[in-house]
Amino acid sequence: MPILSVKDLKARYSSKGPLILKGISFEVEEKDFFAIIGPSGAGKSTLIRCINRLVEPEEGSIHFEGGEVTALRPRDLRRLRRNIGMIFQEFNLVNRMSVMDNVLSGRLGYTGTFRSLFRWFPTSDVRRAIELLDRVGLRDHINKRADELSGGQRQRVGIARALMQEPKLLLLDEPTSALDPKISREVMSLIRDMARELNVPILCNIHDVQLAREFCNKVIGLQDGYKKFEGQAVEMQQSDLEAIYAMEVL
Amino acid sequence: MTDSSTANPAFLQEAIRKRRSNQLIKFLLALAVFFLVLWSIDATVIADTDWERIGGLGAILKSLARFAELDFSLIPHLIQPTIETFMMACIGTLLGCLFSLPVAWFGAFNVTPNRVIFYPLGRMLMTLSRSVHEIVWALIFVAAVGLGALPGILAIAMRSVGFISKITAEAIENIDPKPVEAIRAVGGNQFQVMYYGILPQILPVVLGTIIFEWDINIRRSAIMGLVGAGGLGLTFFRQMAMFNYGGVTMVILAILVLVIFGEIVSHYVRKAVT
Numbered sequence: 001m002p003i004l005s006v007k008d009l010k011a012r013y014s015s016k017g018p019l020i021l022k023g024i025s026f027e028v029e030e031k032d033f034f035a036i037i038g039p040s041g042a043g044k045s046t047l048i049r050c051i052n053r054l055v056e057p058e059e060g061s062i063h064f065e066g067g068e069v070t071a072l073r074p075r076d077l078r079r080l081r082r083n084i085g086m087i088f089q090e091f092n093l094v095n096r097m098s099v100m101d102n103v104l105s106g107r108l109g110y111t112g113t114f115r116s117l118f119r120w121f122p123t124s125d126v127r128r129a130i131e132l133l134d135r136v137g138l139r140d141h142i143n144k145r146a147d148e149l150s151g152g153q154r155q156r157v158g159i160a161r162a163l164m165q166e167p168k169l170l171l172l173d174e175p176t177s178a179l180d181p182k183i184s185r186e187v188m189s190l191i192r193d194m195a196r197e198l199n200v201p202i203l204c205n206i207h208d209v210q211l212a213r214e215f216c217n218k219v220i221g222l223q224d225g226y227k228k229f230e231g232q233a234v235e236m237q238q239s240d241l242e243a244i245y246a247m248e249v250l
Numbered sequence: 251m252t253d254s255s256t257a258n259p260a261f262l263q264e265a266i267r268k269r270r271s272n273q274l275i276k277f278l279l280a281l282a283v284f285f286l287v288l289w290s291i292d293a294t295v296i297a298d299t300d301w302e303r304i305g306g307l308g309a310i311l312k313s314l315a316r317f318a319e320l321d322f323s324l325i326p327h328l329i330q331p332t333i334e335t336f337m338m339a340c341i342g343t344l345l346g347c348l349f350s351l352p353v354a355w356f357g358a359f360n361v362t363p364n365r366v367i368f369y370p371l372g373r374m375l376m377t378l379s380r381s382v383h384e385i386v387w388a389l390i391f392v393a394a395v396g397l398g399a400l401p402g403i404l405a406i407a408m409r410s411v412g413f414i415s416k417i418t419a420e421a422i423e424n425i426d427p428k429p430v431e432a433i434r435a436v437g438g439n440q441f442q443v444m445y446y447g448i449l450p451q452i453l454p455v456v457l458g459t460i461i462f463e464w465d466i467n468i469r470r471s472a473i474m475g476l477v478g479a480g481g482l483g484l485t486f487f488r489q490m491a492m493f494n495y496g497g498v499t500m501v502i503l504a505i506l507v508l509v510i511f512g513e514i515v516s517h518y519v520r521k522a523v524t
Contacts, residue, residue: 052435082437092432096450105446109437116442165436 002027002063003169003201004051009060011043011050020046022225023060028169032201033192035212035233038222039245044205047222048171051203052084053077065168082109085162085200087191089174091154095147099138099157102146103129106164125164132160136190152183159191163198170195172204176211184208188215209241321496328485328504335481336508338399338471342406343464349411353379354418361422361444372419379412384470388479402479406467417459421452457523465516472505482508 004027011021020043028034036044049055051062053069062069064080072080085106093102107125108116115121121129133142136156141149146157155175162170175191176184192215195202206212212219213233221229221244229240257265304310356362357372387408391401430447438446475483482505489497 054431054435078437078439080437081435084435086432086435088428088432090428092428094429094432094446094450096453097446105433105438106436108433108439108442108446111442113439113441116438116445161432161436171435 002029003032003065004028004203005063006051007061007063009047009050009057009062011046011055011057013046013055019058020225021050021057024222024225024227025060026220026227026230028201028203030199030201032203032218033195033216034201034203035216035219036203036205036222037207037209037212037219037244038228040207041224042222043225044207044222045173048173048203048205051169051171052081052086078109082165083168084171085165085167085169086171086173087155087158087162087175089177091151091158091178093146093154093157093161095145097146098142099133099144099146099149100129100142102157103133103160103164106161109165129160129164132163133157135194136160151179152187155179155187156190159187159194163194166198167200170200170202170204172202172206174205174207176206176208184211185214316495317499319496321494321500324489324497324500328482328500331475331480331482331485332504332508334399335471335474335483335505336468338402338406338474338481339464339467339512342403342471343410343460343467345403345407346410346414346463346467347460349407350415350418353411353415354422357415358419358422360425361448372415376412376416376419379408379410379415382409384409385473385477388474388477392478397478397480399480402471402474402481405474405479406470409470410463410467414456414459414463418452418456421455422448425451454524458520461516461520461523465512468509468512469505472508 006027007025009021009024010019012019024043024047026034036047038044046055050057051064051069053072057070060070065083067080069080094105097105101119104119104121104125107121111121111125130142133139136159138149138153138156138160141153146154149157155178158175170191172191176187179187188211191202204212204216206216213236216233219229219231219233219236220227221240223244223246228244229236231240353372353375355372356368357376359365359369362369362372384405387405388401391404391408395401395404425448429451430443433443433447471481471483473483473486475481475485476487478484482501486498486501486505489495489501
């Protein structure tokens with residue numbers, strides 16, 4: 001029984017714009033670290049944003065935990081989103097807020113408007129935030145402002161924020177593109193280890209094929225909105241990669 | 251020189267002729283402006299002034315000297331209006347901030363609830379607030395709620411909305427959308443997206459603007475009394491009506507002290523928040 005199944009997904013950004021996704025189907029199983037690779041502009045970011053409907057899909061279906069995502073009304077959509085953690089390429093932290101408040105903001109989907117007005121999170125949330133920050137190695141930076149941290153540290157805050165949601169699925173949008181190779185590996189290992197501990201499947205955009213081979217078990221390759229490859233990461237051949245990246249002209 | 255010129259002679263002549271006629275037009279225009287200025291001085295100053303009443307230069311200086319005879323007995327009566335003026339500025343600015351919240355929300359293109367109705371409405375309110383002078387606002391509110399500090403506060407609040415909400419709306423339009431996306435992705439509602447994703451980003455600009463506006467509002471509240479809306483302006487008006495020119499000077503000094511105080515506070519607080 002897959003956690004997430006996507007069927008024939010089509011999407012475009014504006015009603016007159018070009019079709020970005022031209023019918024994508026795949027399934028994510030319970031223990032997957034699922035990679036989406038492909039050249040820039042292939043539709044990787046659009047695909048991942050359709051899953052939690054930051055981008056509205058035009059056609060097709062997305063099944064998550066037995067429910068249809070594309071039909072959800074706003075209130076249920078927020079409930080869905082709080083079950084899906086997201087980690088971003090540029091970390092997407094609120095720079096003028098403390099590390100602690102950034103991590104706690106991962107709980108906003110569970111927090112009422114009145115409580116969030118005074119940043120009055122339950123003690124259990126605060127305790128969990130401290131534990132997570134300790135776990136990702138930021139014990140000494142809890143009360144610093146987010147923009148005082150280095151890139152690698154900021155992405156660790158991003159990881160803690162996503163895990164704060166107690167997600168059933170993690171979406172990773174190029175989580176290492178803004179980091180150097182050594183820190184990229186550290187961050188990927190941390191995400192893999194914590195996802196295993198918490199038993200959360202991962203769907204991950206990544207353009208570094210080497211990293212995808214190293215950390216992921218399944219791979220799909222996108223090219224210009226079409227799925228060009230699907231298989232186990234270990235089965236992926238050089239010829240497959242050449243087919244996926246064949247159209248990269250720009 | 252003529253040998254090295256590559257332009258054909260007819261073209262050269264034409265260019266020179268054009269330049270001359272342009273210069274002539276400019277000269278005629280300057281002449282017209284000169285006579286227009288002369289005419290307006292004659293019409294407004296020379297013909298419209300009661301020269302006999304002014305008398306000579308000595309008489310002018312004598313009139314001005316009346317303002318120099320400071321009336322220190324007025325000091326105890328200045329304390330309360332000074333405080334009232336200051337309070338009017340503070341409360342008016344606060345109220346203006348409150349009014350600015352929805353106006354900025356409506357008038358920021360990226361967050362407006364509706365781009366066809368609310369966006370133009372927000373922009374219109376911004377313009378309305380600034381295009382009506384504070385004295386005119388005060389007159390309207392004196393007519394509506396009577397004399398006293400309240401109409402002054404309302405007038406200052408209405409006049410403040412335009413600037414505060416315009417700067418706030420522009421700050422909202424210039425935010426980094428990435429944190430907003432993150433708050434939407436964790437399942438935050440509309441309020442949470444604004445409060446956690448947008449507000450921290452615009453706060454320094456908005457606070458700086460509010461303090462700047464407060465500084466200006468101290469000046470504004472000092473003249474509110476001229477139309478019966480309380481504060482130092484009212485004292486000024488009374489001293490003027492009693493021809494107590496020394497007292498008028500005292501009021502002006504009180505306003506000066508208050509304004510300087512406001513500027514000093516504004517300078518340091520703005521530095522601290524931005």
